[in-house]
Amino acid sequence: MFKKWLYVAYKINVYAAHISKPGILPVCAAFNIATTYLMKHFNSSKVLSPALAGCAFSLLLASCASAQQSPVNLALGKKVTFNKNPNYALCTDPDDKIQLTDGKLASEGPLRNVENTTSIWVQKGTVGWGNTMPVVITIDLGSEQPISGVSYSTAAGRAGVTWPGAIYMATSDDNKTWHAAGDLVALSRKNGTPPADGYATFKYVTHDLHTKGRYISFGVVQTPYAFVDEIEVFKGDDALLNQPASGEAVPSMDELVKQTIITSYAQRRLNEDNAAIRAEVAKSNLSASSKSTFEARLAKDSQATADMQPLPADFKTILPLNDTHRDILAVHGEVLAAQGYKPLTVWDLHRYAWLPLLVKPDSKSKPQLNFSMLRNQFRSDDLLLTNATGQEQHTSLQLKNPPQGAQKGWLQVYSVAWTDTQQGTPVADALMPIVAQNGSYPIDIPAGMTRKVWFTVDSSKVPAGSYKSTFTVNGVSVPMSVNVSNIAMNTPRFSMGMWDYTNVSKYSGLSSENRQAAIEMMRSHYVDTPWATGSALPMPKASDFTANSPLMGKLDFSNFDQWVALWPGARRYFTFPSVGSTFAGAAMGTPEFDARVGTWAKALSAHIKSLGLKPSQLGLLLVDEPHSDAQDAIIAAWAKAINAAAPELTLFQDPTWERPDQTKIQDAITQADVICPNFPIFKRGGEPVKKYFENLRAQGKELWFYQCTGPVRLYDPQAYYRDQPWQAFNIGATGQGFWAFGDTSGAATSWNEYATARVSYAPAFIDKDTVYDSVHWDAAREGVEDYEELAMLKDAINASDNSAWKSKAQKVLDNAVAKITGSWTGDYTWKEGTDPEMVDAQLQKVQDLLK
DSSP: OHHHHHHHHHHHHHHHHHHOOTTHHHHHHHHHHHHHHHHHHHHHTTSSOHHHHHHHHHHHHHHHHHHHTOOOBTTTTOEEEESSOOOOTTTOOTTHHHHTTSSOOGGGSOOOOBTTBOOGGGSTTSEEEESOSSEEEEEEEEEEEEEEEEEEEEEESSTTOOOOSEEEEEEESSSSSEEEEEEHHHHGGGGOOOOSSSOEEEEEEEOOOOEEEEEEEEEEEOSSEEEEOEEEEEEOOGGGGGSOOOSOEESOHHHHHHHHHHHHHHHHHHHHHHHHHHHHHHHSOOOHHHHHHHHHHHHHHHHHHHTOOOOOTTOOOBSSOSHHHHHHHHHHHHHHHHTTOOSEEEEOOOTTSOOOTTOOOOTTOOOOEEEEEEETOEEEEEEEEEEOSSSOEEEEEEEESOOTTOOTTSEEEEEEEEEOOTTSOOEEEEEEEEOOBTTEEEEEEOTTOEEEEEEEEEGGGSOSEEEEEEEEETTEEEEEEEEEEEEEOOSOOSEEEOOOOTTSSEETTEETTTHHHHHHHHHTTTOOOOEEEGGGSOOOOGGGBOTTOOBOSOOOOHHHHHHHHHSTTOSOEEEEOOOOSEETTEETTSHHHHHHHHHHHHHHHHHHHHTTOOGGGEEEEOSSSOOSHHHHHHHHHHHHHHHHHOTTSEEEEOOOOSOGGGOSOTHHHHTOSEEOOBHHHHHHTHHHHHHHHHHHHHTTOEEEEEEOOSOGGGBOHIIIIISHHHHHHHHTOOEEEESOTTOOTTOSOTTOGGGOSSOOOOSSEEOSSOEEOBHHHHHHHHHHHHHHHHHHHHHHHHHOOOHHHHHHHHHHHHHHHHHHHTTOOSOOBTTTOOOTTHHHHHHHHHHHHHO
16 A cells, blocks of 8 residues: 555656646645655554665655756746737637736636637637748747746647647847757657647647747747647756857748758658657567567667758658658558568558558458449549558559450559648648550559559540459459449539639749649649639729720730630639729729729620620629628629629629628629639528528529638548539539639648648649649549539439439439538548548439439
8 A cells, every 4th residue: 555655656746846836846745744754654564675665765855856946937927929910719819918928728727618619729818820830939038048948838639720840949139149949849759749639738848958048939830720828938057048059040930940841840750650650569469579670770760860951942742751761661561561461452442531641451351443424524443552561562553354445545543642741641642643554554652651543434435334344463353343324424514713813924833834734634623714813804094094984095905815715615714803992093982983994894895705705704703702891892883883884794702701691781792693602601601691692593693602721631532622512502503613723822832731831722733844633633523523413313303204203313312412411510621531432322322313
């Protein structure tokens, strides 16, 4: 019994030394007094040997002394400044600048339950940002102070909130010249890491600093959100004040982040994989000698990771990242082999199922490839190949018995490349085409990794019928069935636009070098409505009008014509002129304004006709995402003037009001022809908003939906991209958009998301002069095809005279749509995801009725 007491007393002392909290020291002292008494009693009873009793007592005294010497928090009550004001609404309040150093943890106080969550980001004691990178937090300690460590309390693990990629630290005496003090995320690793999955609070802490300064700055690299509960700065030995400033000199925290971010993210990837494989080794049934060998190898890799040289700005995050990472993953392969896995396992998961990087293959899987299609469609399936060895494997897929009569290009096979993300979650997403060599497709599989192989069938090149083929891989036969209906899919009636802005030579990741490749990639996935910036439209000046407002001379449509020529045969051409309260020198609300806007609109209409197009094919987005009365006033004024003069033009609007049915200036919405609400906002509006838009549709308005969230690379491709057309069909919408095809968020390439300034939105992989397909982008194409199949069944029901079949088919259609649309939660996290089989199963029921 006493041994248990002794152990508890010791742990309390150690805990007191570690956490440095008011109130713990009296508990420590009370336990030590009681323990001292018991030790004397038990020692006199000879329960413990004198040596053991003396040792235990010394340990207690030492630990209590350590507790009594807990570091002083220099930051307590000190002034805090930010590079950008906190902007996350649920926790932002006037006290943000004092809450990070008030000594209080929001996560330990009474928790507010907002939107059914008690996460720290809904607590007022937390400070939070969205789409701000880096977040720079600077604490003024009041005078130069010796600094031995810091702690940073935060939380993550759900609702799209990920852990920081890095928390850079720097100190300064004058708030001008700074000295780097390291990355807290890396320095804290020896004291533990946050859980890989699930919500948790966590304190990043280090006691290994040997620096000084009046100011200490934290550069938090974290997207799309960053939340911090409390920051502590621990007092070091006064002797530090007599030492020269340590750390590399940098002009600012922003510059420090820019210099080191790519290397830090790469080190994070290697460290996390190293730690995960080390944990796997520790819990395995391997022999002690095997474990020791693997652990020594991983320790060597860990040191190589720490010594990594700075990476160049054009670095690409294709896994493995370097030779050290290759060796770490090779250890994983050898551990799998030691656990009895075959050198190469061929298996499968649903093509949209989440695939972890360090996955164990399902050796009981019976892989097969299945394609059930209408004619004129693209459908995909996948295989997984796991390399359970310490060496890269080069294998091949051999196709046998291809469909008779299939034309060249009927099948495309892709090797799916792994890339890391800024959030630290690797994904198998990029589709790299494999060129067949006599019916054989070569595949490379790095040691310890699983290679996803993606197959896409173009049924326009396969005669209708059912075909049985086979792929062989290292002696394993994988059956492939291709069923092509006699029914051909129509040209999709469902429109899609991606705010591509291909009219300009450079827009985010798109440029004149890759523009044509981007257009081809979009058109191959049913983008039929390109977007242009306002520069595509001629904007007259005040001097171009006479006093009574006739337009003098001709407008220059050369930019517009060049853009239209890039997209021959598009369904519509949408533009974003981003208008204001004046036009050509005339103020909104004046007769001159109405007359000049009307004259301009008539000129646009006439020019569209001269190109052999219909004026309705030109769309104008006047103000993007309006959410204020002032914005609505501008939209209403322009819309009235345009509709009075050239109602044949199409006005597009994307309101972001939570309750558009309650806005003051309804003309801003009702004057538009195409109304495109943000889908999650639409859902939050509930039944009143749904009825509002249903009423507008009944009045002849066209309804679209769009989404603009990210990081899309970590979103379930089916839930985010493929399912939106099902939601649109359910509500009667006829088009959709996603922001945005080319938005790489400041990175020069999609192949290096470490360099993004915020979350990335580009669904495909965009490089300087190339554009590659992705699993996500294929999901968008499948969604458009799904919509067309649903619409075709609806057409067939309306045209049928067979009442029994009509009833049966309507029930199947209604149930399928209800099943998919009812699964929407607004959380698109791929790791958690929805049932990936569900859409295929429901679509097959629809397709069976079309055959």
